[in-house]
Amino acid sequence: MKHPDDTEQALPQTIGVLGGGRMGSGIAHAFLIAGARVVVVEVNDDAVSAARGRIEKDVSASVERGKIEGTAGEWLDRLNVTTDASAFSECGLVVEAVPEMWDLKVESLRRAESQLHDDAWLATNTSSMSVDGLAGELKRPERFCGLHFFNPVPASKLVEVVLGRRTSEELREKAQEWVAGLGKTPVTVHDAPGFASSRLGVALSLEAIRMVEEGVASPEDIDLAMTLGYKHPVGPLALTDIVGLDVRLGIAEYLESQLGPRFAPPQLMRDMVERGELGKKAGKGFYSYE
Template sequence: MSQRFAVAGAGTMGAGIAYVAAGSGYEVTLVEIDEARGRAAVDGIRDWARKAVERGRSTSEEAAATLERLRLVTEFTDVDPEPAVFVEAVPERPELKHQVLAAAEQLRPELLASNTSSISIDSLAARLEAPERFCGLHFFNPVYAMALLEIVIGDKTSDASREAALAVARRLGKEPVVVRDSPGFATSRLGNALGLEAIRMLESGVASAADIDKAMSLGYRHPMGPLELSDVVGLDVRLDIARSLQAAYGDRFEPPRTLIDLVAQGKLGKKSGQGFYTWVDGKKVEG
């Protein structure tokens, strides 16, 4: 099997997937048509590697080897053909994903996957020439810290591809769960239901964001509350998922006005420095 791994999209998730794959011994190519965004992603990966050494989670030699296994390109034609894995990690827009997956498929990967958190795998597979090689590999943010990998199996995903996805999960050090294709799968459907209801509670003045989050953290032992988690995930991502789920399941997933307004204002949560909370240097500001 090839030891090459390709990722399309150098946003938060794509960069995280590339970093973890490179740290697991794959030769990784990160494809990002926006060169400035790609360079920023590589800088971020270098920062993650540096912090891993500082925290004793990696040696300086391991960090250097991880970075040496990472290559940034701006064109699909610059990706070596027949990688072991190709993961699409572009924004949650179906037409964009179709375009990226079509280009990725021409490279004949052994396993082709989408990191989508809400779009039907069967709908994405519909235009592929070899849908049996396709599945969902839904990672969680931050990829280097979150153990879960949700493997989404479509109607045409082969047993061999299912086993290949499980093998990838194990190599990346992830704990996989396997789910059948349905909008929102398991995690996004449940996570958005909680997050959207928390936003509605905030809108109607039930409690402050901090107290809503504290109630879930202390009362239900969630590591963070739903509003803080929404900031970490990205409010634009929350909104995209909510709209996909609304189209599939109806208005119980209608995005609240507060969420729509925050995204329109560019307040996207942790990555922009402002959402339901204020964030400075990646840390939530208390008070």
């Protein structure tokens, strides 16, 4: 069991996270309870307050469940949430975790890279965008890779390490060590649309949504078919609610542009997103959440 004074040798002493939303806060929490100091950079004071609140809640839950020793306050003393990107200058690794929009990703990664010292590393948490394409927008592509975390980050045991053509062998080895240092398991893939996890996961969810759209079965029965028949821990529609229909729609549209019409989003998916039925975070998706 970890204590705030423990350090994990596999990890850089200070980790940066650009973006403190659901995923960014989860990534910050994972590195924090692994023993690193964490700097989260957000766009404004309201976003700073929201990100800190999410991380405080997750850290408190980890203490209450006995996953880490000490008090929540001791762990949170190692956290800095700010709007000042110059705080990344002290980080050995920065993970970008902003929404899945190309221009925003590029702008955010350039902003982070401009603050890093020469020995620091940079990663993106993108779930589908080209790591090679993003690397081409950076000054040091050899020090850049994908670290694709899964939602919810505290409970997930998997991180996809995505290698670009110019990712150095040193970074490949370090990235695998970092993931292991978080108590998670790395799978390593080369850059391709959707990598391994998103490509397969989205394909399954899109077909499940088409089945609902066509009246083949209810969301509950489709999910039961996969959890009981194929031993999936969560059905594809419940998982889509957890990830967010808007997030899945963005990934599907990108994969369609890269891989063709088999990834075309069903109209039902578009309609639900337009109605604000985004899943668990909105209180309604394929299921209702009180």
